[in-house]
Amino acid sequence: MTDRINEQISAFLDGELPSGEIGLLARRMERDGELRRAFGSYVLAGEVLRSPGGITARPDFAARVSAAIDSSASESSGQAPLASRSSRWSRPALATAVAASAALAAVLLVRPDMRGGEDITAGNADPGAATLAAFPPGGASPTPAQSQRLAGYLVAHSQFASPIGRRNVWTGVLAADPGIARVAYDAVEAR
């Protein structure tokens, strides 16, 4: 692998690769298994550098990046494009975006757990370098009945939150899987 490609991967992961080169790199990764594994190693290295407290990653991390790029690429090509009304002149740009999003999604889908790290209290000299601290343990897992009530409350509450507060609540609902159970309820309707 050439230094040039190394630099491209590094720039891509830093979000600094010119858009014209992203698609080329992503398509090359789809063809080149060695490049995909190298890409996985770069991702892992980046996570380690950004997480001084240490991270956990499976031994097959790089291979999982390869597999995820493949599956993400096929998923992206099968979904309704955002720019479905684009003219044929914009297709190269769209293809680039799809390829790039597939690569990005691949990185994220297999991202190792981020554990440990430093505080990001106000006193940090370089907030740009701040990383996630160890997350405190959450509360007890709710029962299905409790989680159903909780999910309803969270969604109702989110209507009055600020835009960023609402986003945080929604992502929590999707990520935490409040475990809404099927229940008999007079407001239920079948479709």
Added chain:
Amino acid sequence: MLRAVALATVGILGLVSQPAAASEDDASEWLQRMSEALATRNYFGLFTHTTNGQSETMRIVHRVEDDQSLERLVSLDGSGREIVRTAKEVHVYLPDRRVVLVEPRTEASSLLKSLPTPSPQLDAHYDLQVRKGNKLLGREVRIVDVRPRDAYRYGYRLWLDEESAMPLRSVVTDPSGRAVEQIHFTRLEMPARIDPSATEPSVDATGFQWIRTGRQPANAALAAKAAEWRPMRMPPGFRLIASRVQTMPGVPVPVQHLIFSDGFASVSVFIEPGSSSGPAPPESTSVGSANAFTIRVQDHIVTAVGEVPPATVRDIATSVAPVTSLAPDEAAKSGEPASR
């Protein structure tokens, strides 16, 4: 009640809202710009959501149509769960449960009128700072620190795109400065137009159970009973901004919903009357940076939910009591903030 409070809130916000031309060093104006950008711009992107040591990838699409904010949030990590905000409702698709949770939208028709705006008293409860940051996604960045002055609320560090004020990264921190939740964009596009199909759900909900939240209480007597309850202690700066009675999924009786805000964070208090059976409170739960605390008070179940530390929702929930049991002067203060 809700309408009256909402109108009053809109009026107050209208007085304090400032033009979008933000001073580069004014953190509150950056927060104002961020809120406006989140509500009024078309955008789509990918981000990681990290909490409790778990990372999940999500896709978000937000578009504005006829002065309405439409949004779709999708978990990409296998469950297929989605949240779609249409013009009239919020739909939570849970394909793994074959359930769709439906909540009517409550906000006013105008985007900006419905926008929570940093309030003038924000400085009393948060220390706001802004500084130049390193580039993210190839964009110049301003870092806004929102540091709470007490332990009742969370802090935020926000990495905002200098040009659009869109948040590219956000970290929620607990009172000790430890991160409890992070959202980190790895891709963000802000096109002039987004096709309506992008905010349509991808889940085929045929045969799913649709569970709807209602606005009309089925039992007026119970609703009136719930309305007589209030939290007797609120953290400094939290004020009642709305109140309503509604039916909730899985809750057989109408529920009183009170909403409090300090101008940045918000807390909801739900009061279920006549709940002599059901789960055995107290119960503390965390969902990302949101926390909930449920407790039985006499024959009511009280739940406080909000983007605040667990101790804050616990304190609020445990202070809820019937207004009628208080002395007149105490009753007059119920629901109002109380310094401790």
